[in-house]
Amino acid sequence: NAGVTQTPKFQVLKTGQSMTLQCAQDMNHEYMSWYRQDPGMGLRLIHYSVGAGITDQGEVPNGYNVSRSTTEDFPLRLLSAAPSQTSVYFCASSRLAGFLTDTQYFGPGTRLTVL
């Protein structure tokens, strides 16, 4: 098992550009989520999904879109990048079964800089 994979590992964008951060898991997990990590802020939930075709907003969803067309993939789209979106982005997945939901497996992260 590869676990949770994320691409790219690093990305630099100009303000206004769009891009998609990719996330895939091969553990057949129902639950997937996106977090951003900023210095002194911990991890903040952007969007999450409890299964294919179902997505919902987290704590900081503005400026981001997600979709879940398959169980394996959960891409995060930035439609018009802003400097405030400079951050490290983590994708995570877990089973959706009581306490197992808490055992989230995190990807290695994508480091995004918006100029």
Place this chain on the structure above:
Amino acid sequence: GQQLNQSPQSMFIQEGEDVSMNCTSSSIFNTWLWYKQDPGEGPVLLIALYKAGELTSNGRLTAQFGITRKDSFLNISASIPSDVGIYFCAGRGGATNKLIFGTGTLLAVQP
């Protein structure tokens, strides 16, 4: 958004020393989790706690779910260089039942 207060912010210790860190919240939680993040990697779950007063160990790590359900503690005994990293607490509870992360404790261990 709501955040947990995690302290200390950073710790610089000698190998062999014991370490203690804690998280507090203004809300009651029904789950407390502790993660470790190595440089350049994603967080990895260390310990999960589900009951007030619960004390759980994972090797040299011990975590406790506070009796008030508003705090949790993580202790590391006899630290070693590979303990270096950022430790995050996370709690689940309240109206949304969403997972909220603390701001992290950076641990540096000098051999």
